[in-house]
Amino acid sequence: MKSQTGNPKSRTCDLGATASPFSVEAMQRAPFASAFLLALAWSPMARGQPSAEALQLYNSGEFLAAANLASVASTPEDLTFVSRALLAACAVARARSDIDATLIRAAQNAQSALVLDPHSVEAHIDLALAYGMMGKRANLGEALRRDYAGRGRRLIDEALALEPNNARAHALLGAWHFEVLRRGGGIGAAAYGARLSLGLAEFRRGQALAPKDPLIPLQFAVALLQRDPIANAVLAQNLLARALGAPAGDALEAAAQDTARRLMRALAAGPNAARRAARETNI
Numbered sequence: 001m002k003s004q005t006g007n008p009k010s011r012t013c014d015l016g017a018t019a020s021p022f023s024v025e026a027m028q029r030a031p032f033a034s035a036f037l038l039a040l041a042w043s044p045m046a047r048g049q050p051s052a053e054a055l056q057l058y059n060s061g062e063f064l065a066a067a068n069l070a071s072v073a074s075t076p077e078d079l080t081f082v083s084r085a086l087l088a089a090c091a092v093a094r095a096r097s098d099i100d101a102t103l104i105r106a107a108q109n110a111q112s113a114l115v116l117d118p119h120s121v122e123a124h125i126d127l128a129l130a131y132g133m134m135g136k137r138a139n140l141g142e143a144l145r146r147d148y149a150g151r152g153r154r155l156i157d158e159a160l161a162l163e164p165n166n167a168r169a170h171a172l173l174g175a176w177h178f179e180v181l182r183r184g185g186g187i188g189a190a191a192y193g194a195r196l197s198l199g200l201a202e203f204r205r206g207q208a209l210a211p212k213d214p215l216i217p218l219q220f221a222v223a224l225l226q227r228d229p230i231a232n233a234v235l236a237q238n239l240l241a242r243a244l245g246a247p248a249g250d251a252l253e254a255a256a257q258d259t260a261r262r263l264m265r266a267l268a269a270g271p272n273a274a275r276r277a278a279r280e281t282n283i
Contacts, residue, residue, distance in 0.1 A: 050081045061251030063089040064102075071109075076117035083109035083126040088252055090133065100137070106130050121163045125172060128155035132176065140183060149180050149192050167210035171219055174202030178223040199223070214246035214253050218260050225263070225278035229271035236274070240264050 049055065050070040057066035058081075067085035070078050086106035093099045107130040113123035128151075135148030143149065153176060159169045177199030180188040188194050203220040210216060221239035224232035240260045248254040266277035 050078055054081065054085075058085055058088070059250040061092075061255070063092065063252075074112075074116075076113045076120055076123065079109045079113035079116070080120060080122045080126060083107075083113065083130075084122070087126060087129055087133075091252070092255075099133075103130055103133055103137075107134075119162055121159045121166055121169070124155045124159035124162070125166075125169055128152040128159070128172060128176075131155070132172075132179065136179060136183075143183065149176070149184075149188070152176060153192065165209055167206045167213060167216065169206075170202045170209065171206035171216045174199045174204075174206060175219055175223055177202065178227060182226055196227075212246050214243045214248060214260075215256050217246075218243040218256050218263075221260070221263065222278045225267075225274050229267075229274040229278070233267060233271065233274070237264070237267055240267075 050066075050073070054066045054070040057063075057069060063085045067082045067089065070082050070085065083106045086102050086109065090099050090102050090106070093102060107127060110123050110127035110130060113120055114127065117123065131148045131152040135143040135146070135152070138146065138148070153173075156169060156173050156176060159166060160173070163169065177194045177196065180192050180194035181196060181199070184191065184194070203216070203223070206216045207213075207220070217239040221236040221243070224236045224239070229236070240263055243260040244257055244264075248257055263274070263277055266273045
């Protein structure tokens with residue numbers, strides 16, 4: 001099935017490399033970083049590599065600077081790296097306008113990567129993630145009109161057809177089921193085929209494929225707490241402990257673990273605090 005990758009509306013903005021709203025320090029000051037995004041952080045060692053300087057900037061948490069530096073090249077790998085770095089920058093942005101503009105730029109880079117390499121799994125995942133984040137930020141009517149859920153699901157399915165054992169694609173599919181049900185309820189289930197059982201199964205599949213990944217259990221915990229912080233409290237706590245017990249491979253994973261600690265404290269404060277904490281994400 002051919003993915004529908006319609007171009008988002010173009011928007012110009014200043015996304016300078018030193019913009020402080022996009023640093024890891026900003027993420028750590030924010031109430032809760034976006035676990036939806038963190039579930040799919042870039043794994044540069046597994047893919048084509050950008051320049052050593054861009055990688056160093058990314059690994060140190062300077063995501064926007066890394067994207068700007070890598071954007072001078074135009075290979076599919078570079079475009080995908082730029083897209084993923086911009087998505088990471090969205091997790092640390094504090095102003096809505098910063099996130100909206102950066103999401104558009106991320107989607108455009110992922111689309112360009114797919115034009116050059118239609119078999120790029122990472123570009124499929126990035127564009128699906130960008131659509132998911134756009135849909136979560138839009139009101140329900142706009143999200144339905146733009147078919148963010150449908151377009152995102154097709155891209156995830158295509159990514160899994162290309163790479164059936166991609167752990168983070170399975171985790172993203174799990175998050176997709178949870179988010180469609182959260183926003184659309186029975187209508188979402190009927191229109192898009194979202195199922196709680198499938199969301200749980202996909203998250204568990206992702207965990208089984210990447211048991212040492214700290215980001216997948218974090219995202220799973222956030223989805224559970226958004227849905228029902230009382231019924232899911234014990235499982236969410238276990239997942240957060242698992243996220244904290246895994247080694248952090250870069251600045252984004254370290255910041256994700258800081259988010260897990262904050263969610264642990266919110267859980268201890270009670271279900272209302274836990275649900276509010278899980279929902280107070282940038283994306």
